[in-house]
Amino acid sequence: MSHDAILEVRGLHKSFGKKPVLTGIDLAVEPGETVALLGPSGSGKTTLLRCLNFLECADAGTLRIENQSVDLRQAHKKEILALRRRTAMVFQNYDLFLNKTVLQNVTEGLIVARKAPKEEAIVTAKQVLEQVGLADRLDARPHELSGGQQQRVGIARALAINPAVLLFDEPTSALDPEKVQEILDLIRAVADTGMTLIIVTHEMAFAYEVAHRVVFMEGGEIVEQGTPQQVFGAPKQERTAQFLARFTEGKTPEYFI
Amino acid sequence: MTFDLSFLGTALLAAANKIPTTLALALIPLVLGTVIGLPLALVRFYRVPVLGQGIQGAVTLIKGIPVVLMLFVFYVISGKAFDPFMQFLGLPFTFRDFPKSIIAIAALTIYASAALSEAFRGALAAVNPSQFDTGAAAGLTQAQTLGRIVLPQALPVSLPMVSNITTALIKAAAMASLVSVVDVMNAAVISANGNYRYLEAYAAAALIYWGLCFSLEKAFSVGEKVLTRRMRSVA
Ligand SMILES: Nc1ncnc2c1ncn2[C@@H]1O[C@H](COP(=O)(O)OP(=O)(O)O)[C@@H](O)[C@H]1O
Ligand SMILES: [Mg+2]
Numbered sequence: 001m002s003h004d005a006i007l008e009v010r011g012l013h014k015s016f017g018k019k020p021v022l023t024g025i026d027l028a029v030e031p032g033e034t035v036a037l038l039g040p041s042g043s044g045k046t047t048l049l050r051c052l053n054f055l056e057c058a059d060a061g062t063l064r065i066e067n068q069s070v071d072l073r074q075a076h077k078k079e080i081l082a083l084r085r086r087t088a089m090v091f092q093n094y095d096l097f098l099n100k101t102v103l104q105n106v107t108e109g110l111i112v113a114r115k116a117p118k119e120e121a122i123v124t125a126k127q128v129l130e131q132v133g134l135a136d137r138l139d140a141r142p143h144e145l146s147g148g149q150q151q152r153v154g155i156a157r158a159l160a161i162n163p164a165v166l167l168f169d170e171p172t173s174a175l176d177p178e179k180v181q182e183i184l185d186l187i188r189a190v191a192d193t194g195m196t197l198i199i200v201t202h203e204m205a206f207a208y209e210v211a212h213r214v215v216f217m218e219g220g221e222i223v224e225q226g227t228p229q230q231v232f233g234a235p236k237q238e239r240t241a242q243f244l245a246r247f248t249e250g251k252t253p254e255y256f257i
Numbered sequence: 258m259t260f261d262l263s264f265l266g267t268a269l270l271a272a273a274n275k276i277p278t279t280l281a282l283a284l285i286p287l288v289l290g291t292v293i294g295l296p297l298a299l300v301r302f303y304r305v306p307v308l309g310q311g312i313q314g315a316v317t318l319i320k321g322i323p324v325v326l327m328l329f330v331f332y333v334i335s336g337k338a339f340d341p342f343m344q345f346l347g348l349p350f351t352f353r354d355f356p357k358s359i360i361a362i363a364a365l366t367i368y369a370s371a372a373l374s375e376a377f378r379g380a381l382a383a384v385n386p387s388q389f390d391t392g393a394a395a396g397l398t399q400a401q402t403l404g405r406i407v408l409p410q411a412l413p414v415s416l417p418m419v420s421n422i423t424t425a426l427i428k429a430a431a432m433a434s435l436v437s438v439v440d441v442m443n444a445a446v447i448s449a450n451g452n453y454r455y456l457e458a459y460a461a462a463a464l465i466y467w468g469l470c471f472s473l474e475k476a477f478s479v480g481e482k483v484l485t486r487r488m489r490s491v492a
Contacts (some may be wrong), residue, residue: 050390052391053393053394055393055394057392081396081398084393084394084396085396087394088394088395089394091387091390091391093387095387095388095390095391097388097392097406098392098488099384099410099487099488100406101407106404108395108397109396109397112393112396112398112401112405113396113398114396114402141487141488142488143488157395160393161396224412229442
């Protein structure tokens with residue numbers, strides 16, 4: 001459909017046992033675009049991200065990232081590994097390598113997965129850790145860091161591999177409230193560099209301000225998508241309006257005019 | 258009856274001389290048991306069909322048999338089979354020449370493999386499953402994730418169990434004296450054969466076993482502390 005999309009998924013289906021969780025997802029993401037994925041809990045947002053980097057194997061559909069496409073029903077191990085190395089994921093619970101230092105968390109994917117020379121990997125890692133404000137914690141272990149610092153490492157680890165598409169699954173949901181904004185600011189800075197992002201979030205103000213496009217999911221399908229102004233300002237679907245109303249109850253956000 | 262302290266000293270010396278033998282009888286099975294038990298644990302952890310259930314059955318079976326019984330079975334089998342086998346090979350050896358410690362090591366290795374496979378399986382299950390996802394998401398292969406991320410985290414978890422198994426092996430190795438291997442136990446007994454002061458001899462053996470087990474437990478607990486300090490999970 002869209003030739004210049006950097007990531008394109010068609011007809012993605014996924015069930016867990018007999019339970020359908022994704023029922024025909026079509027999504028194309030342009031280079032440099034920031035897509036916010038919204039939707040109630042259980043709507044399949046996490047499963048969609050996990051299918052995009054093969055942490056789950058989809059039952060049907062096609063996926064293309066850059067110039068590599070694959071039929072999801074019969075993807076081979078090698079194709080999966082190659083496609084997966086074009087993406088990076090930032091997890092809700094940070095999920096750092098608990099047996100590695102901050103620096104090693106970042107270099108691991110470079111040296112082991114991408115066979116980068118060690119010195120080069122360390123230079124890259126130090127650079128991204130500087131970018132996320134952790135240049136002074138290179139030798140710390142994950143358990144010595146606050147949640148916010150751990151998520152900074154998570155973001156640095158993802159940035160280091162310079163992925164075609166960067167996937168975020170509720171990156172601020174596990175954080176203390178006072179740490180949320182600084183991580184959101186960091187993600188915004190990443191978006192401003194022109195990297196392509198898909199971000200699952202419940203931070204509506206952030207989605208409104210940073211995303212180029214908002215995609216609303218419910219019950220395993222995409223219900224509605226459009227610019228933040230369209231989706232937040234004048235949702236076409238009743239389900240979207242109801243979901244957004246729950247988040248805006250009692251507030252009079254200036255961005256809904 | 259008196260307790261002869263000076264003979265206790267004599268018996269201690271005689272028994273202490275054989276500490277290397279007892280250590281070999283216990284630590285060789287520990288190493289072999291790790292080499293065998295870890296793959297077994299992985300097969301069960303990944304729930305490999307058929308093979309997984311087969312291993313589980315075998316482990317359950319082995320855990321329900323006294324090690325000393327396995328030792329006797331091996332002794333009888335090798336006693337029957339060794340001489341014909343040597344004749345077949347045309348070698349001038351008889352069962353008398355056969356080092357009986359090999360029989361003890363074989364029996365203990367089977368026990369160690371079963372026990373260690375359980376310990377490793379438990380430790381693998383204790384690693385947060387999300388660490389597998391994290392490795393995969395970083396582009397690591399399954400084997401790389403296992404070797405570089407998961408096993409290094411499972412190792413410290415398994416150490417208390419491995420420590421228990423090690424001391425159990427040290428104590429179980431004493432049964433090698435039943436097939437005439439001269440280890441700490443047997444050396445102590447032999448030292449008393451002239452004067453029948455077996456109580457002193459047994460006390461000497463007990464002291465040495467206790468010292469060995471105590472030192473090994475200490476070493477393991479230090480190792481565990483060092484390793485876990487480096488990677489405490491962030492619950
Ligand atoms: N591994 C799994 N096994 C079975 N069901 C799952 C699994 N992962 C997710 N689900 C189910 O799939 C549905 C979608 O989950 P998820 O993708 O996590 O939704 P979201 O991220 O939007 O909250 C939920 O009903 C959830 O219970
Ligand atoms: Mg989710």
